Amino acid sequence: MNGPCPVWSGMSDATGAGPAAARNAGGVVSRSTPASDSVRELVKAPTGIGGFDEITRGGLPRGRATLVTGGAGTGKTLFGLEFLVWGAREFGEPGVLLSFEESAAELATNVSSLGFDLPGLEREGLLAVDAFRIDAGAIVAGGFDLEGLFIRLGSAVDTIGAKRVVLDTVEVLFTALGSESTVRAELSRLLRWLKDRGLTVIITGERGRSGELTRHGIEEYVSDCVVVLDDRIQDELATRLLRVAKYRGSLHGTNEYPFVITDRGMVVLPITATGSAHPAPDERISTGIDRLDHMLDGGVYRGSTVLVSGGSGTGKTSLAGQLANASCARGERVLFVSFEESAEQLLRNMRSIGLDLHRWVEAGLLRLWAVRPAAFGLVEQLVQLHRRLDEFMPSMAVLDAMAGLNHLGTSTSVSATIASQIDMMKGRGVTAVLTSLTHYGQGESSALAVSSLMDTWLLLRYTELDGERNRLLSVIKSRGSAHSNQIREFVLTDQGAELLDVYVGPRGVLTGSARMAQLADERAAAAGRGAQFQRRRQALERRTAQVEQQITVLREDLAAERDELDQLIEQDVAAGEGRDADRAVMAVHRWADPGATRDPEPDQP
């Protein structure tokens, strides 16, 4: 009954960094706690509240008190109740609830819709609810203490062997009992008393109107851990936020984490993981488009995150559908979340490009979840996604299109939500395919500023030329892969999507009809050159024939000339012989000497 009880040393699920490291990092060493505590390792008590134990690395400080504060209706009581219910159900730690605001019956009714059966737990001896109704008309007539509270609490704790205690909301005592100094002193004594018994305690407090943590400053007694709950309206959407304002001796996330109250209780969403220890498989999976696989050096890594961004109508959904189809064809489960189309619409549209996704739905491999972005709040959506991933255990999840989420909140909160989605899926080894609508001119700057979280980024865009628009696909990045730097034309056929080489020529990158026209031109030009050669060859042949004919004619001319000449020479010889005979007759006649026979030749006419 007295002294610290070391029961918690057996809790193996209480994780967290080593106490030395944690204290150094936190920068705060618990000096005010008794010496016996400061050397004890900081052990944690898991709350069982989804996500909270992750951001606090194990839960609340065991054996100490935690202040949970916030405005009215922010979920303080629920936080405390879940701590008790999960403690009793999951961690074998009975708990006591002291309620100063609601009766036991009211409490039981309020949480029964969450599936928490308080009377049932009480019957099993795992929970004791003691509701105080403070008589506001009580008159204070002299000094008093809160021994009655101690006695009741002590009796309840001892009866069920409680390890956890929730005081909700202890500040009521200040208004009800008037005497602030007494209440203050007694509260301080109560916390010491609880601590001495090694009880893990939650005290709820109401946020002050001008921003104080609590109206009556009870945070000064609860110095180990402070959790602040808030309910804020951003862009006309109510968002519940949780922040660990203080956690002495422990590392903890310091952001404001959105949380939702679902029909299964509170769920806190870590925006960024406390550590990025995701598995990184080497296995690559096909995108379903051979040439794209080739561009990515064999496909995308399993468990990685693929962003497909592009303007409207560039084929993002079709490309995502192709990836989903390829996964189903391998016999793997795919969750397709559509923020834009109904399931039927999606199936029909995919059919038009030759993707029969319906058969995968029937085979139980593909689950379509069409959700209007406005149906739930942003955080609620994340929780729903969580649940579907839990239930279906897909190996791939497609979110089409994230831009739809833009209707839901400020850009930062959307980015944060997407970041946590990605994180969550990476943690589960789910290959995530996200499509994102980018507007004209912001092709490469992701509108949602989450591109740094993506492993592979495929950009789809239009090129406008010669009065038509054609789709281009390029790989902006692909972590851990040698990837192609080339732009391909992305064509949707009734046989599915395919990639084509684009024409790169003197007129630039040509696609579509321009590419085809260019190719036709080239063919025509080639054909033209062929005909020309043919003509020239024929001409040459004709000329050759002509020349040869001329040669024949000339040869004949030459032959004729030679014949004529021969004839002339023959005639001349014959005539010469006749003249010699005459001259001899004449010489004889003139008595000429023989040497002069040819002298008179010039005289010849």
Next chain:
Amino acid sequence: MSTGGVSGGQSAGPADDVDGVYFDLRLYVAGQSPKSILAIENLRRVCDEYLPGRCRIEVVDLLETPELARGEGIIAVPTLVRRVPLPVRTLIGDLSDTDRVLVGLQLRPDGLGSL
């Protein structure tokens, strides 16, 4: 809360209303603490002086019967509960402030004498 409404008695003195009425009072204490002892003494004194012969006092030690604390919704100790006459009235403290005790038990009109 409903029972606690102060029936501010300026016109009809509440003291007149309770004249001759029998008082059933229960005092919750925790063990033999100084405050407990003081409260018992103070209550006896008030009863002897203002309710001679028509006052029954029951002292409940919560350390012995803690379940009674729960039944009556006792937090502060000592607590005096006027069970009869109705309405039930609750006084907190060691009852050393006699004026407040008389107001609380409706033996004196609220207002002038009280703080």
